Amino acid sequence: MKTVILAEKPSQAGAYVDAMTQSERGDGFYTVTDLVLNGTATITYGFGHLVALADPSAYGEQYAKWDLAQLPLFPDEYQFVVPDDKKKQFNIVKRFLQETDTIIVTTDSDREGENIAWSIMKQTSIDLKAKTLKRLWINSLEKEAILTGFANLRDGWDYYPAFQEAQTRQISDWLVGMNGSPLYTLLLREKGIRGVYSIGRVQTPTLYLVYQRDLAIQNFKPTPYRELKATITTNNGEFTAHLEPNTRFTDSQSLNQFMVEHQVMMGQQIATITDVQRQAKKTASPRLFSLSWLQSAINKQYHASASDVLKAVQTLYEAKLLTYPRTDTPYITEQEFQYLSENLSAYQTLLPAAIQLTPSEPKSRYVNGKKVQEHHAIIVTKTVPTADKLAGFTQLEQQVYELVFKTTMAMFLPDYEYEETVIITQVGQALFKATGRVPIKSGWKALFASDNGQQASEHDEDDTQGNEVLPVVQTGQTVQADVVADQKMTKPPVPYTEGTLITAMKTAGKTVTDESSQEILKETEGIGTEATRANVLETLKNRGYLLVEKNKLRVSTQGATLCQGVALQPLLTSAEMTASWEKALQEIGTEKRTQANFLSQIQRFVQKLVDEVPGQLATNPVFNQQIATHKAAQAEADAASKLGQCPKCHVGQLVDRGKFYGCDNYKAGHCDFSLPKHWSGKSITPTAIKSLLKTGRTNKLSGFISKKTGNKFSAVLTLKDGKLAFDFGK
Structure with missing residues (x-):
């Protein structure tokens, strides 16, 4: 056989x-x-x-x-x-x-x-x-x-429905792309907009999420407000308390009315401690990683792209150090927990002596076989790398391994324990609240001490309070309160990062950041899959629709034009609608729906686009305003791209044409003049070309390489019979 x-x-x-x-x-x-x-x-x-x-x-x-x-x-x-x-x-x-x-x-x-x-x-x-x-x-x-x-081995035919699901996704994306892209591109070209405009069943609603956030930021108008706080002075020290419940006063009238009704004055006054609560609390270690959650955490901490994180995890998987990366769950089964428990002594070699891993019983926060469908959470394998082996990986790969390793090992460390103190102070008839937290046992947090506290802020949704130590006070104690009204301004929405956008894709645009809440919303399925989201972001960046500036995403002029063009097609822009499509695709994998049924739905959608979009783009005033903005930016870019008058036809302008500089009067065979971008081993910059066309020569340039000797040399470039030439004179 x-x-x-x-x-x-x-x-x-x-x-x-x-x-x-x-x-x-x-x-x-x-x-x-x-x-x-x-x-x-x-x-x-x-x-x-x-x-x-x-x-x-x-x-x-x-x-x-x-x-x-x-x-x-x-x-x-x-x-x-x-x-x-x-x-x-x-x-x-x-x-x-x-x-x-x-x-x-x-x-x-x-x-x-x-x-x-x-x-x-x-x-x-x-x-x-x-x-x-x-x-x-x-x-x-x-x-x-x-x-x-x-x-x-399992029966291969059991996975045929999964193939049908994946193929249906592939064909549906082809249908939307091969019809939507030419439709919008050709209609935009009729309006004088150059370029190719790519439409995608997943990429377009993803781009639209960022576009909506950009609009919210651009249209945001800061509003002044005031918040009351009090500095409370006691025999043992002082602390800051805030009005409870916290209230924003948007004008002086509402603030003054509150002060009168609650018998509160600005400045110094007598107050009373009405309640003191001291409670021992503990926080469990971070949840384990799904791919999206790991991409979000690494992006927040190190600003790495989702695509680069996936590549790093894939490399570590192929190096047999991490488990399968494309998983959507933060849980493992009893089987994985057992092998982790059995290998604690080996894992201990990667940790400081002060941090001791101890066997423990599996906790449902991490171990739940019922919530593991295809693949469990990303954890370390039984293979423990040496320091030399880890050093052979890229910096990002080391960072990814370290974070997954620590998050996995944190399961075998005690909870972080602290004492939380809440003091309620009555000023007049108003209540002011202060919360303090004193660490008792660092527990799993000791594992992340070298991370400057970043791990707690990224993973521990419970650890949101500060660590202010409050003085010892007693209920009924008389104290001094200094009340002030802080002047503040409302803040605009925060731009997306790749990490927060991955989260938004997973939750169909809902503003949820922690894995436990994502679990509640899991039935929405999200935009794309764990395996495809990073590629979608790379596609949007490579096509110039999304720009990244200091880890913040924004939509380019080209992307904004596309978003305005699709704005009247909710099936293309709605994150929740795209999520419902993803859910329908999964029904094919469970044989609750057929491929033909879903593709007929996609065809009806494409037909709707072809029927409606031409008329919408012709009559939409907001879109046409964007077209005017885009054409102005296009003209400005064209002017900036012109390097100087063509020395051959004296009519056209020399422009960057990709692999060379050429005359823009080349159409219909009017002029074939061109200059190379690379010459004698050196890149010739637009600045050098501008100088050459304007004065007939460049400044002295270094970095040329001799064909005879291979040595580098410096020279001035000139034009001789329409071609580049060296001038070695002074």
């Missing part, structure tokens, strides 16, 4: 090979032998997606060029192709799959992994019903986890 193991990519295949007793490498495959396989098997692999949806041109020449008259495009049957650069590996995989009796799917254990595997298998046109199909389902690439997984 021949067995083929189909992996997702070479690195994953390599991890499986390392776990086997014997192996031999071939071209695009390995031959392996191990008892767990009952003999010999072939491991082959993709390069991620070996199969992709065909471009529109595959459905007819009329779709090769964008044309409003050809919209919408609804293929009767969707075509899939193998990209040219992947055909060699696909043919290797195809040959093995055709010849085998048993196929073991070992791509990533998630829906996209199913899509990759099933797309490859279907593209080979083999009779899958004639094969034995098995599935490897693991959360770690450690040798023991791999061998245990191969010893407990």
Whole structure:
């Protein structure tokens, strides 16, 4: 019996090979032998997606060029192709799959992994019903986890619905993108706006979230208000108390009325301590990480992008140090808790001697098998890296590992304990409240002492009070109160960061930041998935719709134009509507809905866009105002891009044309003058070109490299017969 193991990519295949007793490498495959396989098997692999949806041109020449008259495009049957650069590996995989009796799917254990595997298998046109199909389902690439997984293979057909879900998501995104993008792009070009405008089922509502936040910030008008506070002086010291309940007074009249009604004066007056509460409290360690929560935490602490965090976690997963990254739950099962407990002595080697891990019973805050569906929370594996091995990772990878390691180990440390004191002081007929907190036992917080307190602020939703030590007072004690009205201004909404935007995507735009509240809102499903959100943000940044400035996101002029264009299409802009689509997709994975049903819904939506958008863009005054703003910015950018008069035709202007500087009078063959961006090993800047066109020469430039000697030299550039030349004179 021949067995083929189909992996997702070479690195994953390599991890499986390392776990086997014997192996031999071939071209695009390995031959392996191990008892767990009952003999010999072939491991082959993709390069991620070996199969992709065909471009529109595959459905007819009329779709090769964008044309409003050809919209919408609804293929009767969707075509899939193998990209040219992947055909060699696909043919290797195809040959093995055709010849085998048993196929073991070992791509990533998630829906996209199913899509990759099933797309490859279907593209080979083999009779899958004639094969034995098995599935490897693991959360770690450690040798023991791999061998245990191969010893407990699952029925591969059980995961076919997950493939249908992933493929439906893929096709629906194609339908929206291949119809929406040309629709909006061509309509905007009719209004004089250049560029390509990409529409996406997930990316567009994500962009719109940031756009709405930008508008809220831009339109925000600060409002002055006052808050009452009192400095309370006692025999043992003084402390600050705030009006209870806290009240904002927006004008002098309402403040004065409150003062009169409650017999309170500004300044010094006699007051009475009416209540003193001292209570011992404790706070449990942070919850474990889902991918989104880890991306948010790392972005807040180190300003790393969501995409970079995912890459770092993936690297650590492939290095067998962290468990599977694309998970949406902060829980683990009893099985993971057991292996963590059994390896505490090994983990202890990475901690200071003062911090001692102790075995404990599993707590529902972390361990709940019922809430683990496909993958458990991101935790450390049994493999404990040496200091030298950790040093070999990038700084971000080290930071990610350290945070996950500490958060995992915090489960095995005592709670943080403190005494909370609440003092209520009566001034006239008004009450003022002061809260103080005194640490008793640092517990798990000692683990994060070197993080400058950042861990507590990011993870511990209960630890929101300050650590002010209040003096000892008694109920009924007479004290002195100095009442003042603080002058304050309301503050605008805070711009999104990648971390807070990932959270907003997960909660369908709801302003929720902690994992426990996210669990309550989990039924909304959110925008995108754990596996796709980082890629969506990268797409928006790469297309120039989202700009990042000091870790804060804002929408560009191009992005604002797109958002104004889609503003009248709530199915494109509503985060909650997109979340409902994600939920419908998951119903396909549980066989509660069919692929055809969902795609027909998407087609109706696309048809609605094609029917309504042209008229909306023609008559929307707010959109047309944005068009005027965009065209002005476009003209300003055009003027700034002009480097000087073309020395050949003396009509056009030299502009940056990507790989070279060229005359903008090139259309219809009027002028072909150009200058290189790189010459003799040096990049020629626009500033140098401006000087060259204006004065005939540049300043002396350094960094040229001699073709003969390879040595660097400096020289002035001039133009000679329309070409760059060196001038070595003074």
